[in-house]
Amino acid sequence: MRAPAAALLAILVALGGVVGAREAVPTAQDPVAARRSVELARKLRCLVCQNQSIAESNADLAVDLRRQIDEQIAAGRTDAEIVGFMTDRYGDFVLYQPPLKATTVLLWAGPGLLLLLAVLVLRRALRQQAETPAPVPLTGDERARATRLLREEAAAGRDAAR
């Protein structure tokens, strides 16, 4: 590239840097509040896409609820109060992790119970297997008799096939 063109390019790039480029605007929150905000958002379910937390979801409602969380943190509410705000309006289903209650005890204990059941069944099966007597080897007479019977059956089979 020729010198004047290069100089012009350099000037444009420098100006572009000044005019266009900006540092990412830091969030208005301090880092402690920001972390709380994300933690809370992870604990709450987005009710639009119900298998995502509102931290992950891009739904409009998730955006609105994240804003609610930020505002309430700024207003000095505790985590429990903010979660209570959500469950008051949306019920327990908005908690991404279901609370341990009488109605959810089976949900929480279920996998453990099933595992225990499987282990017990397996133990019984293994024990039964261990208890079945090992096959007693044939005596000489019994083996001779078995061989004779098998030969007769094979011969009969060949005759029938002809």
Add this chain to the structure above:
Amino acid sequence: MNRYLWPLVAFALLAIVLGVGIKNSKTKGVVASPLIGKAAPDFVLPDLRDPDRPFDSRSMRGKWYVLNVWGTWCVECRAEHAALMAAKASGKLPIVGLNWKDDSAGALGWLAQLGDPYVAVPVDADGRVAIDYGVYGAPETFVIDKQGVIRYKQIGPVTTDALQGKILPLIRELEQG
């Protein structure tokens, strides 16, 4: 016999659990509202058709009414519109249409084109009032009594069946009780 019994029992239990799950899958995703039986949150919002005259929800005290959450971006809202117009025509139940996170010009156009079943159209531009009502999608419709208590929430479009079969009978029943 015992060998075959336990797997059969296990299968039967599994079939029951999965069967119940399939039966309930139609209502899966529908979040029951914890606000039934609680006071409907009061609010003051500008009316779509007359922004200088704000709508105060307390003005609806003393009569049964229905709060319908809608937006022009909501496809199912269009589907329920005919039922709402019919409800308006019957004159039995005033409908307040909360315009949720919508474009006001578009909303006005929609009402002009499809008809306006509402006695008031409060505009919830930032969605705060909707959050207070536990709204998570549109359309959703709340049935509110004379004291301002939410008695029923319809998630999804209000069909004529829902109106005649559930909402109006419920109002009649609660009025008598």
